[in-house]
Amino acid sequence: MSMRVELDVPKCVASGQCVMAAPDVFDQRDDDGVAILLEEHPGDELLDEVREAVAICPAAAIRLVDQ
Amino acid sequence: MVVGASAAGLAAAETLRREGYDGTLTLVGDEPHAPYDRPPLSKQILSGEWSTQQLPLRAYADLDALNLDLRLGLAATGLDVTDRTVRLANGSGVPYDGLILATGVRPRRLPGEGAHVLRSLDDALALRDRLSPGRRLVVVGAGFLGAEAAAVAWRLGCEVTLLEPAPVPLAHAVGTEVGRVLSQAHLDHGVNLRTGVTVAEVTEDGVRLADGELVEADEILVAIGSLPNTEWLTDSGLAVGDGVVCDQYCEVAQGVYAAGDVARWHNPLFGVAMRIEHRTNAAEQGMAAARNLLAAPEARRPFAPVPYFWSDQYDMKVQAYGYLRGHDEVAVVEGDLADRRFLAAYRTGQRLTGVLSVGMPPKAIRAWRQAIAGGATWREAVRPENTATEVA
Numbered sequence: 001m002s003m004r005v006e007l008d009v010p011k012c013v014a015s016g017q018c019v020m021a022a023p024d025v026f027d028q029r030d031d032d033g034v035a036i037l038l039e040e041h042p043g044d045e046l047l048d049e050v051r052e053a054v055a056i057c058p059a060a061a062i063r064l065v066d067q
Numbered sequence: 068m069v070v071g072a073s074a075a076g077l078a079a080a081e082t083l084r085r086e087g088y089d090g091t092l093t094l095v096g097d098e099p100h101a102p103y104d105r106p107p108l109s110k111q112i113l114s115g116e117w118s119t120q121q122l123p124l125r126a127y128a129d130l131d132a133l134n135l136d137l138r139l140g141l142a143a144t145g146l147d148v149t150d151r152t153v154r155l156a157n158g159s160g161v162p163y164d165g166l167i168l169a170t171g172v173r174p175r176r177l178p179g180e181g182a183h184v185l186r187s188l189d190d191a192l193a194l195r196d197r198l199s200p201g202r203r204l205v206v207v208g209a210g211f212l213g214a215e216a217a218a219v220a221w222r223l224g225c226e227v228t229l230l231e232p233a234p235v236p237l238a239h240a241v242g243t244e245v246g247r248v249l250s251q252a253h254l255d256h257g258v259n260l261r262t263g264v265t266v267a268e269v270t271e272d273g274v275r276l277a278d279g280e281l282v283e284a285d286e287i288l289v290a291i292g293s294l295p296n297t298e299w300l301t302d303s304g305l306a307v308g309d310g311v312v313c314d315q316y317c318e319v320a321q322g323v324y325a326a327g328d329v330a331r332w333h334n335p336l337f338g339v340a341m342r343i344e345h346r347t348n349a350a351e352q353g354m355a356a357a358r359n360l361l362a363a364p365e366a367r368r369p370f371a372p373v374p375y376f377w378s379d380q381y382d383m384k385v386q387a388y389g390y391l392r393g394h395d396e397v398a399v400v401e402g403d404l405a406d407r408r409f410l411a412a413y414r415t416g417q418r419l420t421g422v423l424s425v426g427m428p429p430k431a432i433r434a435w436r437q438a439i440a441g442g443a444t445w446r447e448a449v450r451p452e453n454t455a456t457e458v459a
Contacts (some may be wrong), residue, residue, distance in 0.1 A: 011121070013106070013377055014384070014429045017347060032384075033429025051085060055078055055354055058346040058375075060104050060124045 011061035022049035071169030072096025075327025078353030097142035108191040109215040146303040168325040172293035179269030182287040200224030205284035209236035213290035242397040310342040315369040317356040324356035336371040345376040388436040389421025419448040
């Protein structure tokens with residue numbers, strides 16, 4: 001079973017907190033700073049960082065789901 | 068046990084589980100709703116762009132997976148740190164081994180009845196229902212909340228008057244020049260911004276100013292700041308003074324931590340005690356408090372964040388990192404104030420302590436955040452002629 005990252009783009013407020021928490025999984029668009037999902041299925045070694053990003057996102061726009 | 072079921076309290080509860088705590092975890096909140104997000108209240112909820120379905124902080128399944136003893140619609144009314152018990156409004160007592168206080172703030176109000184405030188979902192829905200084209204809205208207070216609400220009401224076609232006691236709105240927070248630029252946006256959009264105006268009371272017909280003038284209104288929003296919810300701790304013996312007083316670990320007393328809007332803690336990065344009412348701080352501090360509560364004493368880590376906030380007003384996106392209050396100098400280091408597209412740096416003493424951007428690519432500001440986090444001096448970060456475009 002792997003984990004999938006869901007990014008609710010319309011909710012994103014472009015704070016960049018996810019990029020700081022998990023730079024291998026998230027980036028920001030250059031123009032408006034909205035988050036970009038680089039890795040929908042991050043490896044196990046990245047999951048702690050993703051969980052940190054989920055917790056710290058000020059828009060509650062990220063979910064990590066079992067699939 | 069976590070008291071307060073908003074962003075800070077939820078972050079604390081989640082972190083306790085992530086860090087391996089698998090015992091009973093009680094989360095108490097005085098509102099009846101499942102934990103929801105507040106920043107959209109003065110933006111997408113007030114404008115009607117979002118339904119309330121988009122507001123929960125967590126999907127039901129994710130909340131359920133935390134296996135909480137979740138008690139909503141129930142305020143905490145007292146704390147006995149000797150017996151390690153929190154008293155609730157229904158008369159019951161909940162024993163705890165560790166406790167995190169995250170009871171937030173409530174809006175300050177004015178004398179008189181009938182004005183709106185904007186803190187809770189119910190507040191936002193009540194105001195939203197009253198905003199329609201042509202209605203006269205008076206907003207008292209041109210801080211970030213009042214400014215956002217004024218901008219939304221203007222977009223909905225209301226006739227908006229914004230009353231502010233200071234000569235320049237937000238000057239205490241972001242400096243006079245930046246405050247002037249931000250407030251000019253109200254005037255440019257036809258919002259009637261009046262500064263240097265003190266409101267004495269709310270009346271049936273509008274608001275009464277200190278000099279006796281009546282400013283007529285169909286609806287009134289009072290946005291004049293907040294008060295920390297600490298009254299329930301009065302007899303607890305805990306230190307309270309504009310918030311719950313914590314050390315740099317967010318500890319209030321042995322086994323008791325605080326987080327979010329209610330917590331006044333010593334931030335070692337800036338060397339001052341601060342209480343931050345920002346959404347990002349709520350989550351960060353909830354996580355930090357939870358980790359320190361579980362950690363062995365020598366493994367605890369000081370909570371030393373670079374505060375961050377954003378605000379959406381009209382077509383402007385304002386973002387800021389750092390601690391801007393009490394700054395000694397502001398320098399525009401990129402862009403131009405007049406274009407409402409700029410990045411301003413803030414100096415306190417010899418340090419770069421903050422940056423604020425309007426209309427700039429958000430990625431650009433992150434390099435400045437790193438400089439603040441690293442304790443950069445003003446001289447390192449900003450060229451002497453104040454025209455720097457890069458961070459040392």
